[in-house]
Amino acid sequence: MSSFDVVLLFSPQNCSLEVLERNLTDDRRALAEKLIAGIRETVSRAASRYDLVIGSRGTGKTHLLSYVEGTLRETKNSSLHIVRLSEEELGITSHVDFLVACLRAENVAIEEMYEELRSDTGYEFAEDRLSDIWGDASTLLIVENLASMLREMDEIEQRRLRGFLQRNAHISVLAASPTLFEGSAKADHPLYGFFLIHPLDQLTRLKARDFLIQLAESKGDTDFVESLRSEKAQARVNAVYDLTGGNHRLLGMLSECLTADELKTLVEPFVRMVDRELTPYYQQRLFALPAQQAKILRAIARNESPLTVKEIARLSLASEQTTSSQLRALKEAGLVRSEQHGRESHYELQEPLMRVVLEIKEGREKVLPSIVALLRDWYEAEELKDLAQKNDGFSRDYYQAALSQKGITAAATREVHGSDPAIEGLNYFLAEVNQLMDSESYEAAIAVIDDIVSHLPETDEPETGAKLAEALLHKGIAFGKSGRHEEALVNFGEVAARFAEYEMPEIQTQVARALGNKGVALGWLGRNEDALEASEDFLTRFKENDALGIQDVVAWTLYNKGCALGDLGRHDDAVEVYEEVLVRFSEDEAPIVQESVAWALGNKGFSLERLGRHDDAVEAYDDLLARFSEDEAPNILESVARALSNKGFVLRDLGRNDEAFETFEDLAARFGENEVPVIQEQVAWALFGKGTALARLGRFEEEKSSYDEFMKRFGKSEHEKLLGPVARTIARRLVIGAGSEPELNKMAAILENDDGLAVDIFKRLFEDLLDRPDDLRQLAGLKKLQEELVIGMTQWAQSQLPLSKEEAEELAEAERNLYEAFLAIEGAQKVLDLFSAARAYSLGDKKALLRLPLESRRLVERAYGIGEDSR
Amino acid sequence: MPEREFEPMKVVIGSVNRDNAQQSVVGRDDMADQFWEELRRGSLQVLSERRMGKTWLLHLAQAREPEDFVSVFLNVEDLKNVLDFSQRLMDKVYVEVPATGKIDRLKGYVKRRAPRVEGQDVGKLKIPTFSNWKEGLQHALTTFQSRIGEGMPVLILDELPHLLDSVIQTGRHEEAIELLDTLRALRQSLPNLRMVYCGSLGFHIVFSKLHKEGYTGQPVNEMGTFDVLPLKSEAATQLAGNLLLGEDVQCTELASVASAVGEVSARVPFYIQNIVHWMWSHNEQAWSPDAVSVVLNGMFDDVGDPAKFKYYDQRLDQHYPSDWVEQARIILDILSRESDGVQIEQLLNLVRHIERTTSLTQDDLLKVLEVLREDHYVVRQDGTYRFKLEIVRKWWHTARGSIRT
Known part of the structure; x- marks a missing residue:
């Protein structure tokens, strides 16, 4: 310098x-x-x-x-x-x-x-x-x-x-x-x-370039000024920017190395500059540090990507508490900086060039990774080949190392296509996008992708195309993860259409993922027929494609096809598709494929239940549990929890109450401490289910204890996924006399907003009550429940009745009459008698109405359009 | 102090309705009457932060409803989509504004059921597909108008911004926009119809999210604004005194203690209620005006936060853009220490005293301040920024303590 x-x-x-x-x-x-x-x-x-x-x-x-x-x-x-x-x-x-x-x-x-x-x-x-x-x-x-x-x-x-x-x-x-x-x-x-x-802020990338131009102009270095204004300049400035973090002094120090004729070497002046100027500059600061801080700094410097406190503590063999306080000191001293990603802070060197100095201190003879990275980003592949051939000694080692990092060896004879500076820039920004997606900053990721796309020139270059396809695919996924499914759909369609004709395998993988995700987006939007069509379109094109990554997509697309069929009520077909997933992918160890297998098994069980094949459903759940019980991946944990819950209820409905009880206990034991909401939901169902199974086993005291435990854990929850089990549990508690007015009010509040749940609860409630006539007397004292019963019953009755124009008129009249009649009837017992008879009649028991008093019988007959009153 | 008569009242921590509002709401009669006068001129947005009593005011207004108005009140905070909104509106209108004729009633009955059951097979028949939520909305409001003849139908939508925000957060921006535009179109096609939009979450937050999606509409620009402010001093004292008397809280001198309660609560009815309740539960000896000043410390320390002060902190995470949340907190931390307010330059400098915001520009600071103002956290007075409510400032300062760096 x-x-x-x-x-x-x-x-x-x-x-x-x-x-x-x-x-x-x-x-x-x-x-x-x-x-x-x-x-x-x-x-x-x-x-x-x-x-x-x-x-x-x-x-x-x-x-x-x-x-x-x-x-x-x-x-x-x-x-x-x-x-x-x-x-x-x-x-x-x-x-x-x-x-x-x-x-x-x-x-x-x-x-x-x-x-x-x-x-x-x-x-x-x-x-x-x-x-x-x-x-x-x-x-x-x-x-x-x-x-x-x-x-x-x-x-x-x-x-x-x-x-x-x-x-x-x-x-x-x-x-x-x-x-x-x-x-x-x-x-x-x-x-x-x-x-x-x-x-005073660090320079941005664009301003870094302006700063270097200004510096060169002030020194009268017109050649350098011109080279900084050239097309390649920004890419090179970016390469240097990453090492300096936009620091004025460091950029200035490197500026002499940056002036280069086409083949002027960068390595020697750079290493010399580092040795003579940088090392003393940093040494002074490093020597002043306490030993623990120096150790932590070295741990951070050895990693190119930012680290969490936990990771740094592990690498520097210190406790997290000590590490955290030392990091604070290092931050105050301006040696490290941190960024929040999700709940954690990630630390990196404030000045990446310090890494170079530390690399030198740790191994003078080795090729320094930071310099190799600079060369890799600075030169194009052809230039590196040429420089490697023209130099010897450690300079050659550097150029070859940089060339290797570009994926091409010095001895390679095949044509080097030469990487477009745009590709290197794209790689950099795509890494940033990945980081943002990992930390769930989807809006920011979309903004970066839009920026990439807007700055890319139109090109047919396959390599650029592959990166662009990847970027656009990420955008669609970011939309999907933030609930913007319509936009996700548009995006995936665009990727599939735009890149369909490219033969390059990397691009075909992106197209495959886009088509697969298109089906997912359609599923989220409730467009099941379209989702099915999209899945089938994908499978036609890619089912037998062995290219890297595509079979993963085939696995989850098959699973999604099964989901679409299930949502359309075509459970037979859905089961068939899920079985295909199992046959094809059971042995595939890729985590994402294993997730598809687990979910396919779970959904197979669900579809079998819908087909009334309850024993087969239990078998499917058992299969899932046998395969995945030990798996800790979050998505698989969820599918295990659901399988246990579903299995429990199926067993209960098959009358295998002992086994149902065991299954619910197993779920609660395994997942009781898990705080993930969807898993908590299953635990809640398990506690509820356990209670009902105990009731069927005649173990009424234990049933009550189970509901007590439920209320202790979930009674005050307002989480929407838990409202269903809470309402059901309160309903059961009311039936067995363990409930209270506040609980009743809570249940009423939940049911007020969910007609379907209300009807369902009362249906099940009365099905249970029919088995336990002694408990019906308990209801007499609860006036509000009586009112809810009326509403529940009329809604249930209405859902059972056909609705032609004439019948609708009569039903309106019948509803009014029924309601008024119910209000006049004293005691819940009579109300329930009427209800259960009406229901029994609808299920085919023609003599059921005869058990009713005449007045009640007439009401039901009119409501059903039978008997003299209906004519 | 002039002689003042107090009437015993019980603390009501919860909601009122139009049936009991007259007995429970103190000091808002004039405001309720003014509400109807303004409504004659056009639809309104009722603006205030939570706890100011706007829902109570609206129920009081309903209780004092002039004869030529018929109002229906809907709280939509819990709803997540416009279909449910449409359903709830229809249920309300058809039930609260009943039909007189059987056919009309049946039509209403069927319409109410329609969105839930359309297209389903029931027995031998298929329920026809009815029209979408927009038509349901239109039908409900047209029916509303027709059932009351010459009167002015009023639709009061409480916490509408929450519904819109919920819809937006699930990615359905277009639906939120359509709802706003549909409601606006209905106001234009039914000239007697009045709508009242109320919310503790400001429309500005909702609109800023919609604007990011390219929405340029102005769906509320023809609606006037109606601010619900804290009670006047006299009314605050009256309310406080009524409650102290009704709850048998021992006071050295009722009127002066009531006045102290009124002031310490920033004259916000909700806080008056909570303070009196707290005093009642700490009724060991007679309260003096000076002793009232320590009530807040006790309330702030109460387990479970019964006066729900934490809401002011938590809502930043729920509704503000993520890159503004930290800045907003830091600004409020600083303002909480300065009861006399802070000028913008000084505020910027103090914000820059915190490492995470050292580089904040004045423009960025002003943007966040603007949102905090629209959200009723902060006011600008005499060239300085400060907390709008002193009680909230005190809580914030106590709860947040010194800034964590």
């Missing part, structure tokens, strides 16, 4: 004002002008201000401060007195130390004052000395590394500093710091709200 660069980048305070001004970016210039104007105003108004510029190392704080200082000093006829404390001012641990530093800056001979300064009132003495020097003149103190300075001061010293500044209203402060000072956010900190904060 030239001496000019070294000075500008590391000691800007030693540059001329003209150089500083020329190398200011626009946003820094605007801030500088604002600060200058503000400070000048303090002079004219005899006031003060306290500014704090915050920015990571290398973002140009010193440059900015030096420019402001230089400009102010050059202001003619200014009475502003400027004092700059040097950046390396060490050993300030108190207010008096700070004042002594000011005195030193004024060339005062401190040695003669030690005794006074050392006393308890030393700071007052120092303040007086400064007052003698500065008088009432407007004074600007320029302080670097404010956070470090304040960290060494305790609260009392900080208060003294603040008090000093407040008492001397002619003194202003312009400070800089890589981070906010500790406790800055706490309202009781002595300096809370004291400074006006000005953040």
Whole structure:
């Protein structure tokens, strides 16, 4: 690096004002002008201000401060007195130390004052000395590394500093710091709200390019300026950007390496620069770290991708608690940064170039991965081949390593198609998309994909096409996962249509996934016929396709086909399809395929139940349990829980109540502690089911205990998935006399919003009641239940009756009459008698009505359109 | 203090209806009457945050309904789709505004059942497919108008923004848009019809989500706004005094204690109720006006948060865009410490004192502040920003404590 660069980048305070001004970016210039104007105003108004510029190392704080200082000093006829404390001012641990530093800056001979300064009132003495020097003149103190300075001061010293500044209203402060000072956010900190904060941001990718152009222009390097304006330049700037994190200083340091003729090597000057300039730059900071922090930093540096606290703790053999507190310190020191993804923070190096230095320290002879990554992104494949051939020694090793990373060996004879810089850019952004999808930030992922697509030029290049197809597919999946199924559908259709003619296997995989997902989206939208058609279309095209990844899609598309058939009521066909999934994919170990197998088995059981083949349904559930009971994957856990629940109810309905009870107990034992809502739902059903099975076994006390347990766990839940089991359990509790008015009210509130559930509950309730006539008496005292019974019964009755125009009129009349009649009937017993007789009649028991009193019989006959009254 | 008469009232923590509103709602009679006057001019949006008593006010308004209005009240917060909304509306209208003729009644009966059973096989017959939810809505409101003849039908939709937000969150933006547009079209085609949209979740949040999807409509721009503000000082004192008397809370001097309760509660009826309830449950010795000031500390510490202050914190996560949630919290944390308000420059600077928001620009800050204002968290007064309700500011400061960095 030239001496000019070294000075500008590391000691800007030693540059001329003209150089500083020329190398200011626009946003820094605007801030500088604002600060200058503000400070000048303090002079004219005899006031003060306290500014704090915050920015990571290398973002140009010193440059900015030096420019402001230089400009102010050059202001003619200014009475502003400027004092700059040097950046390396060490050993300030108190207010008096700070004042002594000011005195030193004024060339005062401190040695003669030690005794006074050392006393308890030393700071007052120092303040007086400064007052003698500065008088009432407007004074600007320029302080670097404010956070470090304040960290060494305790609260009392900080208060003294603040008090000093407040008492001397002619003194202003312009400070800089890589981070906010500790406790800055706490309202009781002595300096809370004291400074006006000005953040300095890292450069963006586009601005990084502008910055390098500006730097080159200021050095008069026109060749470099031109190369930075070329088409390839942004891709190269991106490659370097990733290593520097947009840091001004580091970009500046690398800029010399970036000037290159076509074949000028990058490795040697880069390694030299790293060795001579970067290493001392970072070593100083690393050596100052406590051992534990240094260990943690190395652990992070060894990984290119960000790490969680847990992972870092594991890698650095420390506890999570220790690691967490050390990470906080490292963050405050500006060495690491964190980003929240979901519930966890992920940490990475603030300056990726530090990784290069650490790599060097750990193994000088090895090829450094960071440099290989830079070369891989910087050069095209052909260039790397050429450079590898033209160089020897460690340079050749680097070029070959970079070439290998591009997937092409130096000895390869086949044509190198040469990677489009767009592909490298796409890979980068697709990795970002994957990260966003993993953390469920679907909106952000869609925004990034739209950005990718809008910036891609039209091209027939297969490689670009493959990436574009992948990006668009991700977009569709992001839509689907955020519930936007219509948009997902459009997206998948677009991918399938746009890329149908490409033969490249990678693209065909994306097309297959798009078609498979299209069926899923249609299923979500309730368009089962269309979903079926889409599945069949896919299977026609891809069922026997062995290309990588396609059979995974075949597995879950077959499963989805089964779902669509089931939703259409074609359970026979659905069972057949699920069996095909089992036959084809039982032995496939891929996790996503195993999920499809598990769900297919579960749904097979469900369809068999609908076909009345209950024994076969139990067998299907048992098969699922045998295969997947030990599997911990979340989706498979859910299917196991559902299978247990469904099996339990089937067994109960088959009268195999002992087995039903065992099954429900098994579910509750396995999943009782699982907090996932869909699994909690199954646990709730299990507790309810267990109770009903116990009732059928005549174990009434245990039945009651089961419901008590249920209510304890789920009684207060408002989660929509649990409302069904809660309502049913309360209904049962009411029947057995264990319920209460508040529970009844809760059930009524749930049923009010769900007609289907209400009807269903009362149907089952009365089916159960018919088996337990002793319990009917329990209902007499619950007036509200009586009212609900009426509504439930009429709805049930109405659902059983045909509805022609004439019959609808009569039904309206009948409903009115029935309701009025029911209100007049005393005691729930009679109501229930009427109901059960009506139901029995509808099921074919023609003598059922004879059990009713005449008045009630007439009502039912009229409602059914039978007997004399109906004619 | 002028002589004041209090009438004993019991604390009601829950809802009222139009039948008991007159007895339970204090200090809102004028506002209720004003509501009807404004409604004569056109449909309204009733705006306020939760706890301000807007639902109670609406029920009181219904109880004081002029003869030429007929109103129907629907709370739609729990609904998740427009079909259910349409169904509930039809159920309400057909039941509360009953038909007189048998045929009319039957038609209503069938219409109500239709969306649930259409297309199904029942016995030998197939129930015909009826029209979609829009026609159901239209039929219901047209029927509403026709059944009351010359009167003005009023449809009060409580927590409509929640319904819209639920629909949007399931990805059905078009449905939300269609509902708003359909309701607007109905207002235009039935000129006597009045709609009242109420919600504690601001329409601005719903509309910002719809705008992101490209919706440019203005579905409420012809609707006036009706703000439900805290009670006037006198009314707050009256309510507090009535409740203190009704609940037998011992006071050194009823009127002055009632006045203190009114002030400490920020004159919000819900908080007045809760404070009196708390005082009743801590009735060991007579309450003085000074002692009332410590009630809030006790309430804030109460297990279970009976006054539901946590709602102010939790709703940020539920309804705000994810990238604004943290910024909104930080802003509110800062404002909670400054009872006199903060100027924008100072606020920006204090926000920047927190590491996560050091780089926030003034534009971004103003955007979040605007949403907080529309959401009734914050007001701008005399050039400063501050919490709208002092009681909420105190809770926030107590609950959130110092900012976690």
